[in-house]
Amino acid sequence: MGEAIKAINLTKAFGKLVAVDHINFEVREEEIFGFLGPNGAGKSTTIKMLTTVLKPTEGTAIVNGYDIIKDPAGVRRSIGVVPQEFTADEDLTGWENMMMMAGLYGINKDVAKERAKELLDMVELTQAMNRKVETYSGGMRRRLEIAMSLISRPKILFLDEPTLGLDAQTRNAIWNYIMKLKREYGMTIFVTTHYLEEADLYADRIAIIDHGKILAIGSPKELKESIGGDVVTLTTSNDDEAMKLLQNLDGVLDVKKVDGMLRIKAKNGEETAPQILERLIKNGLKVSRMSITKPTMDEVYMEYTGRKMRDEEGDSREAFLMRRTLRRARG
């Protein structure tokens, strides 16, 4: 598959503040690409440059084969955008908003009606389509905006925090539409979020951005593996003996006794656990309990940004240095 987006040294400075700092990445066709980062990381600024709302200070990007600087009109024709701020007209009905959007793209009336029906149906707004938008809930508005952004049948959809501030059930529904767009229409989706679980569950690949720089990029699985693997926890008939036996086993990164159990860091838990068992049993030990836990996106995020997603500021630098020191000490 080809690439839908390619950012090349993409940079935006506001005076002295470099909001997006020479970033390079590619988004493949038909993937859900999650752009993950805390408030102020540079996510919206990146989206605004990719959708030609803002001009880069330096660098460029190719979107759907069009250069965002040389051919912004080409870019705009081939993309759909759901910005963070609500843009639908409150005084119009859902249906009228759809028609207004179609008008902006110069879409033939009959075609527009056909598409509007299908899209409103997809986001489950058919029943509410003749009501004024001012009566819509937050979730309904977001769904309408998604439908509006699709009226031109774009190849790439940009969504800036589409689930921000919505309840869990609505967030789920929004992600279901996003998955459907990828599955049924083969769309490429570029989506920013600061919900780690959502990126983990739904994105094919994730870029973690902070202070305008991309800190890591990969599938959720690759990112989780990159921070040092899984944890296998064991209870054995002789933990001291077990520790000695496992220390040099292939795939084992570290063995520790914690709370009366053995805590083993392994590159890949599923592959290493059977080998652990085999070695212990061969040497006459009994294993009474065993579990495998995978690192979470929270840990990935903390590892790369040096802070938790929700306590944004605080002593993040210290926390980062502490973690790095501990990691190095562990070897």
Ligand SMILES: Nc1ncnc2c1ncn2[C@@H]1O[C@H](COP(=O)(O)OP(=O)(O)OP(=O)(O)O)[C@@H](O)[C@H]1O
């Ligand atoms: N028009 C502007 N003028 C000056 N500074 C700006 C402007 N737009 C954004 N910034 C600054 O650039 C940095 C990145 O902002 P951006 O909105 O891209 O972050 P974000 O990751 O999208 O965060 P959020 O989730 O809060 O929107 C922030 O420090 C912000 O204050």
